[in-house]
Amino acid sequence: MSQTLSASTLLAVPLAPLAGAVLAGVFGTTFGGNWIGRRLSHTLTILGVLAAFILSAMTLKSVALDGARFNETIYTWMVVGGLKMEVGFLVDGLTAMMMCVVTFVSLMVHIYTIGYMEEDDGYNRFFAYISLFTFSMLMLVMSNNLLQLFFGWEAVGLVSYLLIGFWFNKPSAIFANMKAFLVNRVGDFGFILGIGLIAAYTGTLNYAEVFGKAGELGALSFPGTDWMLITVVCICLFIGAMGKSAQFPLHVWLPDSMEGPTPISALIHAATMVTAGIFMVARMSPLFELSDTALNFILIIGSITALFMGFLGIIQNDIKRVVAYSTLSQLGYMTVALGASAYSVAVFHLMTHAFFKALLFLAAGSVIIGMHHNQDIRWMGGVRKYMPITWITSLLGSLALIGTPLFAGFYSKDSIIEAVHFSHLPAAGFAHFAVLAGVFITAFYSFRLYFLVFHGKERFDQNPDAHHHGGHGHDDHHHEEPHESPWVVTVPLVLLAIPSVVIGFMTIQPMLFGDFFNDAIVVNTALHPAMAKLAEIFHGPVGMALHGLQTAPFWLAVAGVALSYYMYMVNPALPTAIKRIFHPVYVLLENKYYLDWINENILARGARALGVGLWKGGDQAVIDGVLVNGSWKIVGWVAGIVRKVQTGYVYHYALVMILGIFVLMTYFVLLNK
Secondary structure, three states, X not given: OOOEOOHXXXXXXXXXXXXXXXXXXXXXXXXXXXXXXXXXXXXXXXXXXXXXXXXXXXXXXXXXXXXXXXXXXXXXXXXXXXXXXXXXXXXXXXHHHHHHHHHHHHHHHHXXXXXXXXXXXXXXXXXXXXXXXXXXXXXXXXXXXXXXXXHHHHHHHHHHHHXXXXXXXXXXXXXXXXXXXXXXXXXXXHHHHHHHHHHHHHOOOEHHHHHHOHHHHHHOEOOOOOOEHHHHHHHHHHHHHHHHOOOOOOOOHHHHHXXXXXXXXXXXXXXXXXXXXXXXXXXXXXXXOOOHHHHHHHHHHHHHHHHHHHHHHHOOOEHHHHHHHHHHHHHHHHHHHHHOOOHHHHHHHHHHHHHHHHHHHHHHHHHHHHOOOOOEHHHOOOHHHOOHHHHHHHHHHHHHHOOOOOOHHHHHHHHHHHHHHOOOOOOHHHHHHHXXXXXXXXXXXXXXXXXXXXXXXXXXXXXOOOOOOOOOOHHHHHHHOOOOOOHHHHHHHHHHHHHHHHHHHHHHHHHHHOOOOOOOOOOOOOOOOHHHHHHHHOOHHHXXXXXXXXXXXXXXXXHHHHHHHHHHHHOOHHHHHHHHHOHHHHHHHHOHHHHHHHHHHHHHHHHHHHHHHHHHHHHHHHHHHHHXXXXXXXXXXXXXXXXXXXXXXXXXXXXXXXXXXXXXXXXXXXXXX
């Protein structure tokens, strides 16, 4: 390909998954008469995503090797005043990397779904949804303006609602998708306010034009206050990111979204929806660099999420929820990097995390299939010998997650910890403590999961909730033994395990210290020196890994693994004793810091009480009672009095006229005295 990328090729990237989604969603479901069967449905959607992945990979090659760039309008929707509303693409290093991550993980999830959902009645509908999800995410990352960004933002929200509530006969799934939808609306309210402020003060929605006016924005103050306008804009935009990227306190929807099928957990939590907020802040770096207040706010929120969500992962027993809390914690790490102005490190961690987290979710799903849909890790154990591929890929994913030197997660996680260490913001001290403590916690809960599932004695025959195929005797025991999953499940695991190990080693140099993100991410190195300091101490990926063996994060991770091994393999009575001693802490964690309780009993009930108060007091009492009913009562009362005067007799009227003249004459006489 030449220096310039062709618009038609780029347009094919999001449209290929959309075409697959439409074909499977219309002709593969009852809605369109079930014209195409399961095989054709999954073939069409997989081909769509495969085409998108191949084109994305070619685009990445052109961008990385030939320096190709693209920033053009594809279609003008309308012009209002001077404000242009367009569909357009901006392709640079950041976009090309995101396109490849999204399409690759989506492709793996599509293939995996063939095995995971084979017994499900909604098979074709599911493929339609995940392809639609891929289209929405691609529109979001490829956009060159805030309108299209917002379209993609809302579209991933809508499709995630459909996917989390995919099993719509389960009350818990319906509750979870409604929760995700409502919490995201809170974030999106902030997001659209931020976009509105940008449109109002710059008169444009195009990224390049907005960034061109960033200096002018930075000089303005918010009307009626002494706040900087840019701070208000950035915090509003970040509130949008807090909803999508599940940052405290808008994180409550993400663990509940485990109610959807496992492939969705991987798609939503690994490469796509939850990273949209991280991507957006990195894309808006020219604005965020102008407000230290906003960056400090991001740093605080990110460090709270990284640390406190990790604690919750320790006490979970559902295999998917452990991985979900680990996602929350890792998103906190990415947010901390954004706050430290290490945007490229945040996006680098986004990429490495996408591979190993998708791997961990799909491996968890593989275990669930092998365990006959049991998700409780207390009733597993010893699965290693039954499911060797799932075991080895899970181990590689866990090692990447805890930041083992040479693995993908090590390079991105250590870079975040170093970047926070070099940050000058007031919250950097707390953030540095949070990300360091998070290393130990992550290692502890990751390997708690790993040891309980794959090692130790087998406990699947003790599961009180097991659905036995036969009676309850021993004759049905062979049904309950785990089995390795089919190839459509294990091949994506292997293909995701490879980048989970090598991608960090291969890409850290160009992504963090090369010019890969040069024109996409802007950093004011004089005020925010973290990236410049990182570049000074970087001596290649091998040197970094060797140095990593001597640093605190590595030994904290080792301590976490060792402690989980001791507590769950050597001395299993210890966790029970700790739980008994620290019962109040356990209850606090069990209730997720009571945030759900606060949301449901204080915020939701408060909102309801306010609504009822406005309805009864405002609508019924004031509007209906005073304005509507009161006005006709006054008219009726006046009419009743006036009616008495209108008698219809001439002598009454003559009398009134004479009295009137008498009153007027008296008045004038008194006036002239």
